[in-house]
């Protein structure tokens with residue numbers, strides 16, 4: 001079973017082109033949708049979760065027509081939105097039980113089996129009688145995953161789940177996601193490159209509503225081998241470096257500015273070769289897109 005997205009487009013009433021002809025084929029397992037804020041990730045996630053309509057295009061999950069047969073899709077969907085409210089004064093176990101009832105697990109004994117096993121799976125068993133208002137950010141996100149997993153969904157969508165988590169919570173949350181990823185199509189939308197590099201066997205990069213690249217992270221990194229170069233730089237050198245080279249990133253490292261450029265040959269000027277990372281793949285795709293935009297505008 002796979003999710004096939006064909007030519008989805010969406011323009012909001014204010015004229016923002018949030019999705020431009022988006023096509024993706026997403027197999028079972030963890031798929032990373034990587035892009036900066038405003039790229040269109042949430043628009044795509046909400047469309048696939050049947051919460052909003054595209055202007056055109058189609059999507060199918062196995063034999064379910066996502067946009068036409070919304071009820072069938074919803075029965076097999078687990079969706080963790082970017083923001084969700086919880087009832088602060090309700091114990092976790094009670095709210096999960098309530099959601100399980102809403103999702104159609106009406107038999108009491110069976111519901112208890114579902115609820116208790118999800119609390120264990122998400123490592124919330126010990127906190128099950130705590131009110132949700134007392135949960136940390138990481139516990140809230142794990143609770144959100146427990147809700148999303150009720151009913152063994154075949155499509156699981158998690159929208160920017162690690163934003164705001166501290167490093168230890170983030171690692172624990174990503175480990176949890178990797179465990180559930182095997183028997184479903186799991187889409188992880190994120191602006192954090194490490195989320196994808198640590199977890200996803202396939203990915204797409206999205207910017208300004210357009211898919212820039214669809215790839216296996218390891219293969220995409222391999223394809224940049226020997227083409228990424230780095231050197232330390234002073235801040236006031238940056239405009240000249242940007243003018244002369246294909247500058248893909250500028251970052252601080254131990255108090256120094258370090259730049260990465262892409263070039264097929266040694267670019268001279270004090271650059272050294274560096275092993276490429278997924279961040280280089282990501283920034284190179286974004287730069288290529290901006291270059292194409294600038295060429296089109298000229």
Ligand code: ADP
Nearest residue numbers: 012014016018036037038039040041042043044
């Ligand atoms: P992301 O999730 O990647 O941050 P979004 O899908 O939220 O991106 O947004 C894509 C673009 O669409 C942005 O420019 C955003 O401002 C715009 N946008 C999102 N929702 C709406 C809306 N309801 N009305 C108008 N513009 C919107």
